[in-house]
Amino acid sequence: xxxxxxxxxxxxxxxxxxxxxxxxxxxxxxxxxxxxxxxxxxxxxxxxxxxxxxxxxxxxxxxxxxxxxxxxxxxxxxxxxxxxxxxxxxxxxxxxxxxxxxxxxxxxxxxxxxxxxxxxxxxxxxxxxxxxxxxxxxxxxxxxxxxxxxxxxxxxxxxxxxxxxxxxxxxxxxxxxxxxxxxxxxxxxxxxxxxxxxxxxxxxxxxxxxxxxxxxxxxxxxxxxxxxxxxxxxxxxxxxxxxxxxxxxxxxxxxxxxxxxxxxxxxxxxxxxxxxxxxxxxxxxx
Amino acid sequence: xxxxxxxxxxxxxxxxxxxxxxxxxxxxxxxxxxxxxxxxxxxxxxxxxxxxxxxxxxxxxxxxxxxxxxxxxxxxxxxxxxxxxxxxxxxxxxxxxxxxxxxxxxxxxxxxxxxxxxxxxxxxxxxxxxxxxxxxxxxxxxxxxxxxxxxxxxxxxxxxxxxxxxxxxxxxxxxxxxxxxxxxxxxxxxxxxxxxxxxxxxxxxxxxxxxxxxxxxxxxxxxxxxxxxxxxxxxxxxxxxxxxxxxxxxxxxxxxxxxxxxxxxxxxxxxxxxxxxxxxxxxxxx
Numbered sequence: 001x002x003x004x005x006x007x008x009x010x011x012x013x014x015x016x017x018x019x020x021x022x023x024x025x026x027x028x029x030x031x032x033x034x035x036x037x038x039x040x041x042x043x044x045x046x047x048x049x050x051x052x053x054x055x056x057x058x059x060x061x062x063x064x065x066x067x068x069x070x071x072x073x074x075x076x077x078x079x080x081x082x083x084x085x086x087x088x089x090x091x092x093x094x095x096x097x098x099x100x101x102x103x104x105x106x107x108x109x110x111x112x113x114x115x116x117x118x119x120x121x122x123x124x125x126x127x128x129x130x131x132x133x134x135x136x137x138x139x140x141x142x143x144x145x146x147x148x149x150x151x152x153x154x155x156x157x158x159x160x161x162x163x164x165x166x167x168x169x170x171x172x173x174x175x176x177x178x179x180x181x182x183x184x185x186x187x188x189x190x191x192x193x194x195x196x197x198x199x200x201x202x203x204x205x206x207x208x209x210x211x212x213x214x215x216x217x218x219x220x221x222x223x224x225x226x227x228x229x230x231x232x233x234x235x236x237x238x239x240x241x242x243x244x245x246x247x248x249x250x251x252x253x254x255x256x257x258x259x260x261x262x263x264x265x266x267x268x269x270x271x272x273x274x275x276x277x278x279x280x281x282x283x284x285x286x
Numbered sequence: 287x288x289x290x291x292x293x294x295x296x297x298x299x300x301x302x303x304x305x306x307x308x309x310x311x312x313x314x315x316x317x318x319x320x321x322x323x324x325x326x327x328x329x330x331x332x333x334x335x336x337x338x339x340x341x342x343x344x345x346x347x348x349x350x351x352x353x354x355x356x357x358x359x360x361x362x363x364x365x366x367x368x369x370x371x372x373x374x375x376x377x378x379x380x381x382x383x384x385x386x387x388x389x390x391x392x393x394x395x396x397x398x399x400x401x402x403x404x405x406x407x408x409x410x411x412x413x414x415x416x417x418x419x420x421x422x423x424x425x426x427x428x429x430x431x432x433x434x435x436x437x438x439x440x441x442x443x444x445x446x447x448x449x450x451x452x453x454x455x456x457x458x459x460x461x462x463x464x465x466x467x468x469x470x471x472x473x474x475x476x477x478x479x480x481x482x483x484x485x486x487x488x489x490x491x492x493x494x495x496x497x498x499x500x501x502x503x504x505x506x507x508x509x510x511x512x513x514x515x516x517x518x519x520x521x522x523x524x525x526x527x528x529x530x531x532x533x534x535x536x537x538x539x540x541x542x543x544x545x546x547x548x549x550x551x552x553x554x555x556x557x558x559x560x561x562x563x564x565x566x567x568x569x570x571x572x
Contacts, residue, residue, distance in 0.1 A: 061540070123432035137506075139425060139432065146409035146425065146508030151540050155502040158444040171537045216441040220423075220506055222432030251457045254347070254437050 003285070004051045004095075005277035006042065007104060008058040008087070010079055013038060015045045018278040020285075022115065027274065034081045039090055046095065053098040054091060055281030057107025057273050062087075064102060064149050072101070098284035102136075106143045107276030108266075109136030109227075114279055117267030118225040125223045126272070127152075128230035129210065133177040137221055144221075153177035157212050163188075163205040180209040182232055198236045207238060211245025214263065218250060224257070229266040239265065289571070290332050290340040290381075291563035293390060294373070296365055299324060301331045304564040308401065313560065320367045325376055332381065339384040340377060341567030343393025343559050348373075350388060350435050358387070384570035388422075392429045393562030394552075395422030395513075400565055403553030404511040411509045412558070413438075414516035415496065419463040423507055430507075439463035443498050449474075449491040466495040468518055484522045493524060497531025500549065504536060510543070515552040525551065 002025070007014040009032060016027035030041045046054075061075040072088025088101055102110075109126035118124040122141045128134050133153030137144035144150060154175045165188045169178030178184065185193040188202055196202060214226060233239060243259040256262045266272055288311070293300040295318060302313035316327045332340075347361040358374025374387055388396075395412035404410040408427045414420050419439030423430035430436060440461045451474045455464030464470065471479040474488055482488060500512060519525060529545040542548045552558055 139430065140428070142426070144425065144507070147510045147542075148508045148540060150508055151505045154505045154539050156444055156498055156535060158442055171539045172535070212442055216502055217506065219437045219440045220503065221430070222434045222436055224433045249442060249458070253440050253457045254434060256433075 001052045001285075002049050003278060003281035004046050004049070004054040005274055005281055006054065006056040006058075007107065007273040007277055008032075008056060009104065009273075010059045010077075013041065014274045015042055016274050016278060017046075017049050017051070018281075020282060022111075022275065022279050022282060024271075024274065024278065032079075035085045035087070035090070039094075042091075043094055051095060051097055053100075053281045053284040054095060055107075055277040055279065055284065056088070056091075056099065056101035057104040057277040057280070058087065058101060060103045060149060061151070062101065062103060062149065064145055065147060100280045100284045102143055102145075102276075102280060103134070103149045104273050105134035106136035106145075106149060107274075107280060108229075108268075108272035109138050109276070110143060110279055111268055111272050111276035112227045112266060113138045113141075115268070115275070116272060117227045117264050119267070121224040123221065123223045125217055125221065125226045126266075127210075127214075127226065127228040129181060129228065129232040130230040131182045133181045133213075133230075135217070137217075137223070139221065152213070152217065153181070155213060155216060157209045160205045160208045162201065165205075176209055176213050180206045180213075193232055193235065196235075198238075203235060203238050203241060206232070207241035207245045210242045211249050214242070214246045215249040218246075218256060219254060222254065225261070226263050227266050228263060229269075229272070233265065239263070287338045287571075288335050289564060289567035290335070290337045291560050291567055292328065292340065292342040292344075293393065293559040293563055294318075294342060294344040295390065295559075296345045296363075299327065300560045301328055302560050302564060303332075303335050303337070304567075306568060308397075308561065308565050308568060310557075310560065310564065318365075321371045321373070321376070325380075328377075329380055337381060337383055339386075339567045339570040340381060341393075341563040341565065341570065342374070342377075342385065342387035343390040343563040343566070344373065344387060346389045346435060347437070348387065348389060348435065350431055351433060386566045386570045388429055388431075388566060389420070389435045390559050391420035392422035392431075392435060393560075393566060394515075394554075394558035395424050395562070396429060396565055397554055397558050397562035398513045398552060399424045399427075401554070401561070402558060403513045403550050405553070407510040409507070409509045411503055411507065411512045412552070413496075413500075413512065413514040415467060415514065415518040416516040417468045419467045419499075419516075421503070423503075423509070425507065438499070438503065439467070441499060441502060443495045446491045446494045448487070449494075451491075462495055462499050466492045466499075479518055479521065484524075489521060489524050489527060492518070493527035493531045496528045497535050500528070500532045501535040504532075504542060505540060508540065511547070512549050513552050514549060515555075515558070519551065525549070
């Protein structure tokens with residue numbers, strides 16, 4: 001039995017076909033164009049197979065509330081051609097099979113908790129720090145979602161006393177994403193993060209914001225493990241700075257595992273999203 | 287069929303017996319003494335009835351993780367006689383019936399979501415602002431708990447620019463509880479909150495911290511409604527200040543209900559905790 005998986009990104013789509021053991025058998029990737037053009041690419045790939053279900057991890061915001069009349073839609077994205085597009089509806093029209101969708105970070109959180117760095121744990125987080133900051137949570141084995149999916153990157157943070165940057169978030173200015181995602185480096189220093197020395201003080205600022213956020217996620221959700229990835233976490237030494245900040249801020253108030261087992265890098269790397277979509281597809285059939 | 291309920295507070299215990307409809311039939315309350323003395327009071331009351339189950343909402347921190355060898359224990363409380371006391375074990379020894387326990391705020395969150403101000407909603411929060419700040423969350427109809435119960439009052443907040451208070455939390459100084467719970471008023475002004483004019487600027491500070499916290503809880507948990515109670519919320523005008531702060535800070539980033547339906551006072555008042563314990567007891571039998 002074959003299951004389809006889609007990782008829908010703002011710049012790139014990945015489509016895959018896998019089996020019941022969540023192994024990817026075949027995959028393609030193509031640039032994100034208009035919904036119509038992109039769907040043509042998706043159909044060209046999936047039409048080759050007899051699929052039993054499809055799982056999707058998508059860029060957001062998306063409507064995941066089944067009671068909403070916009071269930072299955074991409075919502076107010078800055079990618080205007082996709083705004084208010086009934087993505088799940090368009091897929092359902094072509095393939096009348098079970099489908100489940102969630103955000104890209106939720107899909108990654110799911111795969112890391114099933115077969116990745118937090119394998120076997122029922123309460124986990126997946127954080128990605130890149131052009132934005134996205135977080136997916138697994139609570140008691142299930143993807144956390146309330147009236148909609150979390151937008152945890154937009155919690156507010158306490159400015160570091162030596163950091164005079166105002167943040168780039170168009171909604172909140174200096175929320176976590178506004179102060180710690182990739183564009184904040186360019187906003188402060190005029191160059192991209194990859195061109196900044198690992199010894200620059202800016203990484204202390206970033207670590208203080210990520211440490212604060214992880215302190216909050218810890219007292220709010222009490223996860224067993226937190227996986228943190230994305231381009232920025234490749235900066236040498238940053239992970240350790242984040243761990244140290246977190247430990248200082250939490251001050252042992254609630255028990256957590258040793259910090260190097262609690263805050264860890266991804267196990268699935270770039271495959272976390274597409275694998276999570278495949279797992280989601282298989283879960284439709286469970 | 288009768289079910290027992292215990293609301294275990296740091297200064298007062300409430301015990302009740304109720305029916306399957308979660309109606310309280312009889313109740314008593316007595317001061318919290320040593321574990322042994324308090325248990326005698328509990329037994330004296332419950333021995334009169336043939337109970338099918340007991341639900342407990344307790345002061346914390348408590349061990350709610352069934353895999354822990356300390357499951358059922360009260361953990362590192364400043365009430366030293368209760369520290370590391372096997373509360374659930376002591377009850378089980380006397381009554382060999384199904385029992386379930388959680389924190390007092392979780393019990394209140396449960397009752398508000400089942401029959402109180404957030405009745406019928408599956409994703410809700412209950413916040414109490416008193417001598418401390420406690421928060422319980424219902425996620426998809428169940429009490430949120432990860433590796434342990436949340437301690438959401440200990441998330442860090444951004445100091446208000448005019449507020450020069452350092453906070454009273456012995457662990458974090460200026461976390462939410464340290465800056466916004468009852469003792470912070472006395473810490474700033476030398477008098478209790480009840481003796482401070484509702485026009486005092488201190489309430490703007492308190493509202494800014496509670497607004498920040500609710501912004502974070504909103505983007506992290508996406509609740510449908512937030513019930514906020516406790517002694518401090520009786521200050522005239524404070525609820526509206528909190529609503530305004532929250533709206534300003536969230537900046538409409540994710541959709542929420544109109545703020546006066548989203549952030550509301552409790553429906554069950556002082557009965558929220560004991561009623562939640564009764565519901566929990568009934569859930570053991572479901």
